[in-house]
Amino acid sequence: MTSSATEIRSVVVERDVPHPPEKIWRALTQPHLIEDWLMKNDFAPVTGHRFSLRVEPQPHWDGVIACEVRIVEPNRTLSYSWAALGLDSVVTWTLTPIPAGTRLRMEQTGFRPDQPQAYTGARHGWQKFFAGLEILLAREA
Template structure:
């Protein structure tokens, strides 16, 4: 099975500020957190094609706390795409930013390669929670 998660989020911000929150490792660590513990995830993300990165957090009994990735595509400040490898699953995460005018930006997430409904539902829960936290980062 090869499922795709597709979500849209709207933020009152500038496209540049949203791009920075998606691609700056310090800002990423403020909203991409361990779903189970809420602990921030250290990362060495850079928006450079071919850059290999990791998100790291405290392991749990269900997960080793590591997400590996490689940047596949960058078109600042409109689109960034990377692999997302964790727990035996390998997905592709693609973010598209669209300036809607009036200080609003649409953020479209597409995560492909999900192997089953449980992985899809887990990804939907995780990104929905994270993108709620992302709003807080944008307001700072």
């Protein structure tokens, strides 16, 4: 087996946002806020908690993403599994204080070479989700 056959890809989005980590943490961990920028959910920031992210069902998919919280370090790191349509991945958020606010980094890892559609979809989707998150953060002053 060649290394390219086992190469796992990641989607990374990193932005400096003019808000303190505590404010961003709330947007990442409070279900009503998560719904505003990401999806409907039953999230709780508790390691081991199983939750779902939900969108409208589609012809080829029930619209449910199965997740489990893996790491909770308040105002610093949040990580959860993300499984749907054959994709088993992990989303990790890292919040780093900077003078102008917070460096927010999201990495979703676990895209196999035979999942180009999932990888491309995630690359576009996370840009949209980040835009929604930034709108929410600006509004929730």
